[in-house]
Amino acid sequence: MAILIIAEHNNQHLKSETHKVVQAATAIGAQITLLVAGFSCQAVADEAATINGVSKVLLADNAAYQHQLAENIAALVSELGNDYSHILAAATTNGKNFLPRVAAMLDVAQISDVIAIESADTFVRPIYAGNAIASVQSADRIKVLTVRPAAFRAAETGNSAAIETVSAAHDAGVSTFISEELTKSERPELTAARVVISGGRGMQNGENFALLNGIADKLGAAIGASRAAVDAGFVPNDMQVGQTGKIVAPDLYIAVGISGAIQHLAGMKDSKVIVAINKDAEAPIFQIADYGLVADLFNVLPELEQQL
C-alpha cells in the first residue's frame, strides 16, 4: 500500500488544506508521497517536504500545470497514480475539479468529501447536505478520495523528506487558461480561520457588511456569508458558507442575520461554538446555536465590537 496526495498550492505557497489531507492519510497507515504539480513551484515542494508523515515529494514543474487545468493535471496524476493504492486530494474547488477525472481515467469510483477514515477501505462521508452520514466500503484497486479539510487537523511540520523531479509533461490541448480574478483579502482564509463571522440577508446591503469588519479584526476572524447575501449581490460568492459554498468548522461561528436554511447549516454545523444574532426568535438557526441573541443586528454589532 502506498498513498499519493496531490498538494494544493498557488505556485508560491502550499495551502493549509494539504497538511490536513496528510493528517487524514496517516490514518490509512502507508507511505505517503506528496505530488506538487505546478510551474516555477520549487518553493512549494520545499515547503511540502517539511510536513511530518510525508516520505517523499514529487515535483512536476511544467508550464502545462501552472493553472491546475484539470485536463493536464488529471493526465499526470492518472499516470503516476497506477503505482499507488490510494490517491487523495483536498475537497477544494481544485481537488473537486481534477480528481473525478483521474478516477474515471483509472476506471475506479471516487469517494467525495471524506470526513473520517475508518480503515484502508472504509470511509465516512456526509450526504443530503450533511443530514445523513454514510459509511462506505470500496473494493476498487485504487481508492480515490477527496478529503474535507474542516474535518481534520493539520499535520505538524519539521520533516525533511526527499524531493524527486518528475519530468512527465502532459498537455491535453483541449483547454487554455484565459484569466483569473481573485478576491483580495487581508483576513484569514475562510476554511482555515479559528473564528468566522457571517452575514445573511438581514444585513440588507453590501455596505452594512462593513459592520462585521471591526469585530472580525478584533477576533482575527474570517468573514463569510449565506447564499441569500451572495445572491442579493451584497458580497462575492467565494464568501459563501454552505452545501454549495465552503464548509467550515471553526472554534467559533457567529451567524448574523442568517435564518439557518438546511443548505447553510450544511456548511457550518460542525463548528465548536455557534452564536446566532437574529431578530426573529423563531429562526431555525436558534435550534443549533449554543448562544442566541434575539435582537436587531444594527444595534448589536456596534455594541459587540465595543465590548470585545
Place this chain on the structure above:
Amino acid sequence: MKILVPVKRVIDYNVKVRVKADQSGVDLANVKMALNPFCEIAVEEAVRLKEAGSATEVVVVSIGPVAAQEQLRTALALGADRALHIETELNLDSLQVAKLLAKVVADEQPGLVILGKQAIDSDNNQTGQMLAALTGMGQGTFASKVQLADGKVQVTREIDGGLQTVALTLPAVVSTDLRLNEPRYASLPNIMKAKKKPLEVKPADSFGISLSSNVSVLKVTAPATRQGGIKVESVAELVDKLKHEAKVI
C-alpha cells in the same frame, strides 16, 4: 449545434430528510421529489443558448426509475426539445452514470454537454468530470458564465479564491454553479405542450456496460445532534459567556 443536458430526479431540496431506523439509507417513501436544482440551471442555460441562436436542439437525458420521466417532462416544459430516459431501478455510482452518458454522447454527438455541478442527494460532484474524462473532452466545472465563440466555449468558473476563466475546444463538458442563471418557471401551456414532445425509453442494461459498483454503503446514520443552546439577553452577557463559559475568545 446540439446540446445534451443530463438531469437527475432527487428529493426536493426543502425536505428535511430522515434516516431509516435500520441504517440502510434515507427514507424516500412518500417524499416529494424534484429536478435537482443544479440540473434546472443546466436546462435553463441550454435553452438560453438555443434562444440566442447558438444551439439548434436541446436533448435532455435522465437515468433512473420510471418516475424520472416526470423530471424529463419538467425539462421539456422548460424548453428542451426531446428526452431520453435510461431506465434502471439500480442506484448507480457517478462512474456508471458517466459511462452510460459517454455512450449517449457517442450516439448523439452533441457540441456541448451541460450538467449540474452536483446532485443534492449524493453530494458527489463527480459525473461531469468523469464524463469529460471518458470522452476526452475539456471540462468547465462550476460555471458562472458560458460564452460560445469561434468553435470554443469560454467558461468563467467559481473557484475558492474568486473566479477563473478558461477556454475549451468544442465539444466540451460544462457543469453549472448556482449563479449561472435563474431558471424560469414552466408555464401551463408549456407543460401541456411538453406532454407531446418525444420521450424515448431505453433500458440501462442495453448499453453493454457493467452497472455493478465496487463501492458499498455499510450504513447510513443521522448526524450527531447538537446540544440545545441558551438564549442570552444582552451583548454583555454574550461576550461574558464566550469568554468565560465557552472560552473561545
